[in-house]
Amino acid sequence: MKFIDEARIEVIAGDGGNGVASFCREKFRPFGGPDGGDGGKGGSIIAVADRNINTLVDFRYAKLHKAKNGENGRGADCYGKGADNIMLRMPVGTLIVDRNTDEPIADLTEHGQEVVLVKGGEGGWGNIHFKSSTNRAPRQRGDGKEGERRELKLELKVLADVGLLGLPNAGKSTFITAVSNARPKIADYPFTTLHPNLGMVRVSHEKSFVIADIPGLIEGAADGVGLGVQFLKHLQRTGLLLHIVDLAPFDEGVDPVKDNKALVKELRKYDESLFEKPRWLVLNKLDILSPEERKKRVKDFVKRFAWKGPVFEISALTHEGCQELVIAIYAYLAEKRQSEQRSQETQMKEEAQGILSIDPDDPRFKVYEE
Incomplete structure (x- = not known):
């Protein structure tokens, strides 16, 4: 397989479905009231670190990744179905950077690590959420939120000792x-x-x-x-x-x-x-x-x-x-790992001691007697 250690992709999350304004029309229920359901959530795109992959060749040619939108709500209290998330499997050691801001988004250093690259939009509310004692026949509804979108740069840095x-x-x-x-x-x-x-x-x-x-x-x-x-x-x-x-x-x-x-x-x-x-x-x-x-x-x-x-x-x-x-x-x-572990344990002990040490003059911890 061809070794590719850099790739540029665009990821687009799905939009949320719209809520619906609907009213119950069943027989023998003349005052059934609002029954419009919510829209479904749009699909998110998630990066997953996989130790069985050692190249970004799949992303060199598949540059656009787009999740599906959530379904719109329906009447009879039917909620729209949420879209499935898209899982992008990447090699362990992949650094993900926003191309527009050069801001690092994630560093996949462990097998199975998951990071949400773009979040799907929330579904809009149906009119059942707007009913109240003073608004018994609401005609309001909510539109679904737009999903996030990003242009990303993937950079593979192999993990070696x-x-x-x-x-x-x-x-x-x-x-x-x-x-x-x-x-x-x-x-x-x-x-x-x-x-x-x-x-x-x-x-x-x-x-x-x-x-x-x-x-x-x-x-x-x-x-x-x-x-x-x-x-x-x-x-x-x-x-x-x-x-x-x-x-x-x-x-x-x-x-x-x-x-x-x-x-x-x-x-x-x-x-x-x-x-x-x-x-x-x-x-x-x-x-x-x-x-x-x-x-x-x-x-x-x-x-x-x-x-x-x-x-x-x-x-x-x-x-x-x-x-x-x-x-x-x-x-x-081995000596380097042990030294790093000892340093980390010392730091944790110092932080714990700092938390447990209470200044008696600190008003936050002062005890007031009745």
Whole structure:
């Protein structure tokens, strides 16, 4: 299936049905009174997050989604039937934005999450609601309300714990194949990866995390050169970035330090918050080098690259060092989750203490004796 991560649609909710002004005309009931029913409610349009969908391709071609109107009321206390809601199933990770105001409407981050995009109009009242002791034959009725309508932009940002960052042919696809169940296309030419790939990395039976691979970045990517910049948004939800470097390029004139510094510059130019995410350096393709040359190149790259963070030496092709890297990643993610949970629990305790602490001088809590 073709990977589509952006779409523009228009959603129109149904109008409510009109109420009716009617009077009972049954035999032996000469003063039957008003019996006009209400109009039915118009159909709403609801977005539903579905983990079984991974692309917005359905919305690239079906741009207009319109719900039906509610039925009009009828006599004999018959209410109009409400229209059915339309459920739009979208991938988990879809961000829904109003195109006219650029206001985010919803962020679908959990499977089964439902968000009302446009609400159907309420049905109008029939004349049975207007009867009273002074108005026994009301001829008033209410018209149905118009349903809401919106022009929306859908933007898919894949949900992954770890994102892969690197130049074309750095070995990102080979790495994700070595450590996960993903099977992207691998070839000996640039831009083999044309869309993001997700893989589940299983550390043990009950321990796993999700890793995302995007097309490689090149210099000028932030200005539209190459493919990777349009997929960088898929790394914005990740908790850790792996910067994979080809330390043994085939072309002798290639300088990995210079090229990867340009990549980092493009990353910062695109999004400062993405640049500030935790990032690990992963030096790949070391199986090609002799032990002496390997040690020399690793030391030279780290020094010239001015890298101060974690460094891992691997060979995605032979799987050397991959298992150690996977275990380190899981340990980091687990510690991060525990830290966030502790922070959340502390915040909840502080809020609870703030609620329970009562100022005796506060007049709202003062006890008055008779």
